[in-house]
Amino acid sequence: MVLRMLESNIRFLKREFFKYYYENIDKLVPPSPIEQREFGFFIEKGKGMLRHKCFRNLEEFHKFVLNETPLDIYVSAARYEDPGNRDMQEKKLISAELFFDIDAEPDFKEGEESAWACPNCGAYDLGVVETCPACRSSVENVETVNEDQLNKALRETDKLIKILINDFGIEESNISVFFSGNRGYHVHVDQEEFVYLTAEGRREIVDYLLIQGLEENRLIEALRKKTVNDSSLKGVVWRVYRMVLESSLDKPRATRNRKVLKQSINQAIEELRVRIDPVVTIDMHRLMRMPNSINSNSGMVKKKVGLKDLTSFNPLTEAIAIRDGEVVVKVKAFPRFKLCGKTFGPFKEEEVELPIYAAIYIICKGMGEYVGG
Amino acid sequence: MGENVIRAARYPFLPEARDFVSKHIDLSLDSLDRAGSEAILKRAVERVKDALILKEVRVTPQHESNYVREILSFPIAIILVSAIGNEYIRRIYSLGESRGAYKRMLMESDETLLFIGEKIGVKGILDEENSIRIKIPTYLNLAYVFHEYRWKLVNRIVDKGYVLLSRKEYARLIQIEINNYVYEKTLESLPSVIMPQSFKDAVNTIIETWSSIEASKPDYKPSGEKGENPPCINKILKRLEAGENTSHFERLAIATFMITKGRDIEEIVELFSRQPDYKYSVTKYQVEHLAGLRGGGKRYSVPSCRTMLANGLCYPDEYCKGVKHPLKYGVKNAGVEHTVS
Numbered sequence: 001m002v003l004r005m006l007e008s009n010i011r012f013l014k015r016e017f018f019k020y021y022y023e024n025i026d027k028l029v030p031p032s033p034i035e036q037r038e039f040g041f042f043i044e045k046g047k048g049m050l051r052h053k054c055f056r057n058l059e060e061f062h063k064f065v066l067n068e069t070p071l072d073i074y075v076s077a078a079r080y081e082d083p084g085n086r087d088m089q090e091k092k093l094i095s096a097e098l099f100f101d102i103d104a105e106p107d108f109k110e111g112e113e114s115a116w117a118c119p120n121c122g123a124y125d126l127g128v129v130e131t132c133p134a135c136r137s138s139v140e141n142v143e144t145v146n147e148d149q150l151n152k153a154l155r156e157t158d159k160l161i162k163i164l165i166n167d168f169g170i171e172e173s174n175i176s177v178f179f180s181g182n183r184g185y186h187v188h189v190d191q192e193e194f195v196y197l198t199a200e201g202r203r204e205i206v207d208y209l210l211i212q213g214l215e216e217n218r219l220i221e222a223l224r225k226k227t228v229n230d231s232s233l234k235g236v237v238w239r240v241y242r243m244v245l246e247s248s249l250d251k252p253r254a255t256r257n258r259k260v261l262k263q264s265i266n267q268a269i270e271e272l273r274v275r276i277d278p279v280v281t282i283d284m285h286r287l288m289r290m291p292n293s294i295n296s297n298s299g300m301v302k303k304k305v306g307l308k309d310l311t312s313f314n315p316l317t318e319a320i321a322i323r324d325g326e327v328v329v330k331v332k333a334f335p336r337f338k339l340c341g342k343t344f345g346p347f348k349e350e351e352v353e354l355p356i357y358a359a360i361y362i363i364c365k366g367m368g369e370y371v372g373g
Numbered sequence: 374m375g376e377n378v379i380r381a382a383r384y385p386f387l388p389e390a391r392d393f394v395s396k397h398i399d400l401s402l403d404s405l406d407r408a409g410s411e412a413i414l415k416r417a418v419e420r421v422k423d424a425l426i427l428k429e430v431r432v433t434p435q436h437e438s439n440y441v442r443e444i445l446s447f448p449i450a451i452i453l454v455s456a457i458g459n460e461y462i463r464r465i466y467s468l469g470e471s472r473g474a475y476k477r478m479l480m481e482s483d484e485t486l487l488f489i490g491e492k493i494g495v496k497g498i499l500d501e502e503n504s505i506r507i508k509i510p511t512y513l514n515l516a517y518v519f520h521e522y523r524w525k526l527v528n529r530i531v532d533k534g535y536v537l538l539s540r541k542e543y544a545r546l547i548q549i550e551i552n553n554y555v556y557e558k559t560l561e562s563l564p565s566v567i568m569p570q571s572f573k574d575a576v577n578t579i580i581e582t583w584s585s586i587e588a589s590k591p592d593y594k595p596s597g598e599k600g601e602n603p604p605c606i607n608k609i610l611k612r613l614e615a616g617e618n619t620s621h622f623e624r625l626a627i628a629t630f631m632i633t634k635g636r637d638i639e640e641i642v643e644l645f646s647r648q649p650d651y652k653y654s655v656t657k658y659q660v661e662h663l664a665g666l667r668g669g670g671k672r673y674s675v676p677s678c679r680t681m682l683a684n685g686l687c688y689p690d691e692y693c694k695g696v697k698h699p700l701k702y703g704v705k706n707a708g709v710e711h712t713v714s
Binding site: 040049074166167168169170193194196197198200201203204205207208211212213214215218233234235236237238286287288289 | 509510527535
């Protein structure tokens, strides 16, 4: 959200979010066991997170959600002996699911595909600028997301899942994939033994996925001598090895030159690495967005995607929280965007009647005011 | 029986040794004060002394043949070490036991090696071509203490949830687990009975040995206060400040520690300026290399507590208790930041 949100907007969002939660409360099931999880909530925009909450059972949790209608709901990846304790050490960690976050890369295109706003003076416009023309402070870009960006993130997610299964031996049934509700994908892994990994162990998993800390000299030696030519050698370092060998098949001299080899290795790494956010995976105390809850950065839902449906899943249609109805919004400036198969905008200083999900999207991004309907 | 008791004597941390103890012997402090237990106590003291002096507890065939004494001397040695309550002695004793066991394991058959691994919680599966597979989480929870790059998961053969290891590497991981096990044991609280005089004497013998070793080291007195850096790092800093000639490993430890703490390269180089062999350009190059700014771009990690100990650089204070890495000093009980995704 770029600009501060008006009270009338908050009331509108809360009204709509309440409808969603009232209708879908049964889908709001935290990972078990509920009494060992810590919860966090944003109740009002701009106020701090309400955290260290815990619930004894599902009913208590549902009651809380319907009473407060939070703007965002989070649950810990960790299981604790005393999740409500405010001292992180005293919570006494039992175990924590492995958690991965893959975000779409930002892609701010010129013209009507982008918009910005100045948090300092409140100025805004379509297009891309670095500093505010009015007050010279740095601006924030309106972060919409398109299908291309999401598809790229989905391909990374697919790469991650293949490694989890083939290299790490994770059972398919222990992997859950979610659209985060805004710009990317979350992958949860709940497999015995992996949930007890220390932060150091998780860092090794991260280095493996990002291909960091590779023994480059040993790899170069192996490539030069081509002594290793065994397809049974498994693991990411050998995938890099084979990819470099294959890319140099038609240029036999390439494998002798150290500099060329280094370049090919770097290319292979770029191709093979999985672009996860390292911090998220290493931090065992992280709170994850609650599955099937609304993401107040977009008004869309964090939605589970079946592993089989990964290629056909379209988040911009399937993760819409509230579908029916139309409302009028006064839009400041908003780039062209696509939701539910329809294209909207660009808008600039106009009052428009929009399907409710599109209106919510603009308001959640802080670029519109609810007028009525 | 024969085979098993010898194995239990050689590796007294195995469950079968514990079973032997609980089945055959009344291990209360009282009963051990009686005649005949003297030899056991003597051997227990020898275990700790071996660790202090040689950093390795030796077990010879002669020791093994006297298996009752040998098996019993291990829990007694643990009691003595716990009773002393000195962090350094705890650490060096666990290191000594695990190092001795490592050397012995290298001589064992595949079968015995795998047996020991399984019993201590590092289950391995024999693969073709003399390699051993272990589960990734088991591997990660142990191998992170090594700071050589070949131990990083990214450089290993990994398949379907397993990491491939050589026999020697597998034994190294078992060694780490033995070290952890023995160390944890020495942290357990003692039964609240009055210690017999013979035990008090044994404790004193160990403390005397330790003191005479300490006397030969440069001054070491735990300050009792928790500093910003762990005592091992402060110790090296002091030596650098005084212009004393430091070893290659001490320099590596201090540089990697300061790099990880985010200190400026120039500032780190300055730390070495009083070294007898100091050359600005050489030192700068080396520090930049460790920071991953030169060469292969690898950033070197800070040695773990075990490695510091093995290099004679561990001077723990009470805030080191339970800490396995110098970077974790003081962090252990600090508040954890909270973030969301």
